[in-house]
Amino acid sequence: MTAGAIARGAGPSRLLAPARDIGAVTWRNLTVLRRVPRLLLFSTVQPLVFVLLFRYVFGGVASASLPGVPYVDFLMPGVFVQVAVFGAMNTAIGLATDVQSGLLERFRSLPMSRSAVLFGRTLADLTRDVLVVALMVAVGFAIGFRIHHGVPAFLGGMLLVLLFGFAMAWVFAVVGLAVGDPESAQAAAFPVLAPLVFASSAFIPVATMPGWLQGFAAHQPVSVTASAVRAAVLGGPIASDAWQAVAWCVGIVAVFAPLGAWLYHRSG
Amino acid sequence: MQTEPAIEVHRLRKAFRDQLALDDVSFEVAPGTVFGLLGPNGAGKTTIVRILTTLLQPDAGSARLLGIDVHRHPAAVRRRIGLAGQYATVDPNLTGRENLRLIGRLSRLPRAVFRARADDLLDRFDLADAANRPVRGYSGGMRRRLDVAAALVSRPAVLFLDEPTTGLDLSSRNGLWGMIRELVTSGTTVVLTTQYLEEADQLADRVAVIDHGRVVADDTPAALKARLGSTVVEFELADGERAAAAQRAAAGLDGGVAVERTDRTVRVRSNDGSRLLLQLVRVLDDAGLPPVSLQVRTPTLDDVFLDLTADGRAATTREPAVAR
Numbered sequence: 001m002t003a004g005a006i007a008r009g010a011g012p013s014r015l016l017a018p019a020r021d022i023g024a025v026t027w028r029n030l031t032v033l034r035r036v037p038r039l040l041l042f043s044t045v046q047p048l049v050f051v052l053l054f055r056y057v058f059g060g061v062a063s064a065s066l067p068g069v070p071y072v073d074f075l076m077p078g079v080f081v082q083v084a085v086f087g088a089m090n091t092a093i094g095l096a097t098d099v100q101s102g103l104l105e106r107f108r109s110l111p112m113s114r115s116a117v118l119f120g121r122t123l124a125d126l127t128r129d130v131l132v133v134a135l136m137v138a139v140g141f142a143i144g145f146r147i148h149h150g151v152p153a154f155l156g157g158m159l160l161v162l163l164f165g166f167a168m169a170w171v172f173a174v175v176g177l178a179v180g181d182p183e184s185a186q187a188a189a190f191p192v193l194a195p196l197v198f199a200s201s202a203f204i205p206v207a208t209m210p211g212w213l214q215g216f217a218a219h220q221p222v223s224v225t226a227s228a229v230r231a232a233v234l235g236g237p238i239a240s241d242a243w244q245a246v247a248w249c250v251g252i253v254a255v256f257a258p259l260g261a262w263l264y265h266r267s268g
Numbered sequence: 269m270q271t272e273p274a275i276e277v278h279r280l281r282k283a284f285r286d287q288l289a290l291d292d293v294s295f296e297v298a299p300g301t302v303f304g305l306l307g308p309n310g311a312g313k314t315t316i317v318r319i320l321t322t323l324l325q326p327d328a329g330s331a332r333l334l335g336i337d338v339h340r341h342p343a344a345v346r347r348r349i350g351l352a353g354q355y356a357t358v359d360p361n362l363t364g365r366e367n368l369r370l371i372g373r374l375s376r377l378p379r380a381v382f383r384a385r386a387d388d389l390l391d392r393f394d395l396a397d398a399a400n401r402p403v404r405g406y407s408g409g410m411r412r413r414l415d416v417a418a419a420l421v422s423r424p425a426v427l428f429l430d431e432p433t434t435g436l437d438l439s440s441r442n443g444l445w446g447m448i449r450e451l452v453t454s455g456t457t458v459v460l461t462t463q464y465l466e467e468a469d470q471l472a473d474r475v476a477v478i479d480h481g482r483v484v485a486d487d488t489p490a491a492l493k494a495r496l497g498s499t500v501v502e503f504e505l506a507d508g509e510r511a512a513a514a515q516r517a518a519a520g521l522d523g524g525v526a527v528e529r530t531d532r533t534v535r536v537r538s539n540d541g542s543r544l545l546l547q548l549v550r551v552l553d554d555a556g557l558p559p560v561s562l563q564v565r566t567p568t569l570d571d572v573f574l575d576l577t578a579d580g581r582a583a584t585t586r587e588p589a590v591a592r
Binding site for chain 2: 035101105110
């Protein structure tokens with residue numbers, strides 16, 4: 001047998017094959033949501049509690065620093081971003097579970113596309129983000145959230161939220177592969193997520209924070225994304241924040257996707 | 269007709285940090301046979317399987333599967349192997365049928381083919397009734413059968429089974445053994461790791477005994493057993509001095525027996541167990557050395573190690589591996 005004959009793939013659908021592998025793994029990851037719907041329920045309960053707490057408990061205090069803008073309209077864009085970011089924790093937990101169970105080893109011994117496991121995971125989590133974000137939009141409308149800048153801008157903002165969630169999923173794919181068990185994945189993810197989400201403009205205007213924190217809080221990716229989405233909802237200059245947010249997403253994927261691929265391929 | 273070996277392993281070495289896992293491992297597996305890798309936990313069996321299934325790269329040495337270099341052409345190797353790992357690696361949230369179809373899909377088989385094979389395997393592995401239930405609700409034995417079935421969806425030329433019967437009840441184990449024999453009849457080459465001498469004896473055409481990352485024996489089960497004797501009589505005396513005297517008395521018996529002693533315990537091996545036992549009881553009685561306890565059994569992995577390794581002391585302190 002020649003090296004050429006060995007290396008050649010099977011069948012005429014060689015170009016389509018990786019896409020089909022990714023589809024199969026994505027379907028597999030989404031099946032969990034159909035079989036164990038409470039997983040989806042739990043991941044919507046937490047943001048729901050956040051929305052209600054922030055809207056009704058902190059709303060009064062926060063409004064004071066937001067002249068002219070109803071707090072709920074300030075809050076909801078931040079909540080959408082927060083939901084997408086926390087959703088990325090599922091990526092870490094999902095991959096770590098597969099590492100621990102040995103399923104990843106089985107996948108690695110199959111003649112499937114090597115990128116399918118990671119893309120299948122991140123795309124499944126993106127699909128889940130779509131569901132959860134849509135639900136939060138509905139909740140937002142129910143408690144008084146209104147869009148002020150037209151539907152196309154709002155939908156563009158939602159696309160940005162999903163893109164950011166997808167980028168964060170790659171960060172947490174790396175975390176999940178690196179730690180290798182779901183409990184550690186959760187423990188490792190939270191200290192990263194909490195400062196990103198709370199030391200940001202997601203829930204509170206950055207101007208209310210101490211000076212030393214403002215530099216970080218104003219420019220970190222969650223804030224930039226939240227500001228862009230907020231501009232898309234409330235009106236105002238969108239472009240600068242939106243481009244920064246897209247740049248963050250591209251940068252994050254450019255760093256973490258190869259890192260994740262390397263961890264996945266790493267043997268021994 | 270294939271004349272080259274299905275697997276050629278040449279001087280494999282692998283270290284994990286400073287721990288040497290494989291030390292100069294070489295062996296060959298003839299096509300259409302069952303090759304057993306026998307050894308205790310941590311001996312290096314799984315490391316060998318992981319290298320041969322492209323999951324791990326050796327530090328030195330080479331491995332060829334059906335003439336293909338495992339390290340240089342991993343994708344080609346993956347198209348020709350099936351792997352059932354030490355833990356049943358199936359997705360608990362999918363049904364049995366969905367699990368097999370997923371593996372078929374990811375093995376790049378045409379849809380009609382993997383669907384038919386999934387159904388066929390579910391039948392053969394006695395899982396047809398549970399096929400549409402999520403695996404979460406399966407028993408350990410059912411999961412393990414599904415795991416092996418998953419390794420067979422692609423009809424691999426070489427099948428790797430890493431401790432396939434660990435945790436299986438007797439009837440599941442016998443069923444799995446039957447399937448392995450059937451596969452080999454149809455031309456599949458099987459590499460299986462086990463801690464149980466009996467399992468290697470039942471299934472393998474050839475057995476490599478692995479200890480501390482080295483191949484300490486590579487032979488047919490019959491030859492290994494002939495070396496060991498078919499029966500072990502093990503008895504304990506009140507103290508080491510009496511045990512030493514009993515050991516000398518037992519060594520005088522005819523019938524090609526081997527006698528070992530660790531402290532107060534004497535072990536006598538023979539191919540003619542009943543005759544040995546009669547003689548032994550007589551000799552010990554004559555010498556006034558009544559045993560505190562006595563048992564007659566088939567050789568276990570520990571006995572293989574006592575026989576094959578210089579440091580039998582280390583072997584006996586390992587986790588006991590008992591032939592069932």
